[in-house]
Amino acid sequence: MQTEQLWLKNAQFFDEIDRMLQDGHSVTIRAKGSSMFPFIRNERDSVILQDSKDIAVGSIVLARLQNRSYVLHRVYRLEKEAIVLMGDGNLYATERCCRNEVVGVAVKIIRDGRYVDCTSRKELFKAWVWRKLLPVRRVLLFIGRRWWI
Template identity: 25%
Template sequence: MNNIEAILEKEGYFACTTVGLSMYPMLRNRKDTVVIYSVNRCLKKYDVLLYRRGNDYVLHRVIKVLENGYLIRGDNCFYNELVLDNQVIGILGLFYRNKKKIKISDWRYVCYYKCWCFIHPIGVIFIRIRTKIGCMIRYVSNKI
């Protein structure tokens, strides 16, 4: 059993800073802190779950509940993945952004994920274009 799973089993929750861009814009790389809880209920659409992919831990959103698992996707990803029930380690309970506590029951968070999932393909394309433009601006600024 890995440390995260051991902590979840002992304490019931685990907190850490996120690494990666797959859940952007909700979670920012190395800036936001998530609190993961042991799963004590049936997962449902829009829940954010922690699961193991090989040696890595991944935090992605449930897009569809299946008979023996979940179809999931990161907020900043185009592709869905199948995660089986036995791969699920925990569920996102809350997160901290700029030291502000955001509960998953907060109405602003609920609006975010419902809107984001609705506009997902357009939103991801917009973020990637904005990122490319920012990179080009920084490149040109460094050349001047």
């Protein structure tokens, strides 16, 4: 069976995701890039997104940044006027966005046919530990990328 493909520009693709989430649907997207390694792996994992009403430190969110690009990163810090995001695979780089620029929140990761609940205590604890390991993350990422990729 042949699968049809539809090619869209990123802006069209993410605008449609935004619209579907606002309409109450959940959306599944394939992960691209390594900024969320080791929790989400490029081209292997998919992420199920839902609307963005519940945002907390540790949540994985899809956000539209000021330059109209989109990122799927973890909420690193909540500030009065902004949300600070950081990819799990990043060492220093953060992004800032407003709450209304968060398009959706990841609720599950699909990995090798299994569903991983991003909101479970276990996953949030692993994310908390990973955040605390930020000072040694460079070494851990080097080892992890050589071992798992």
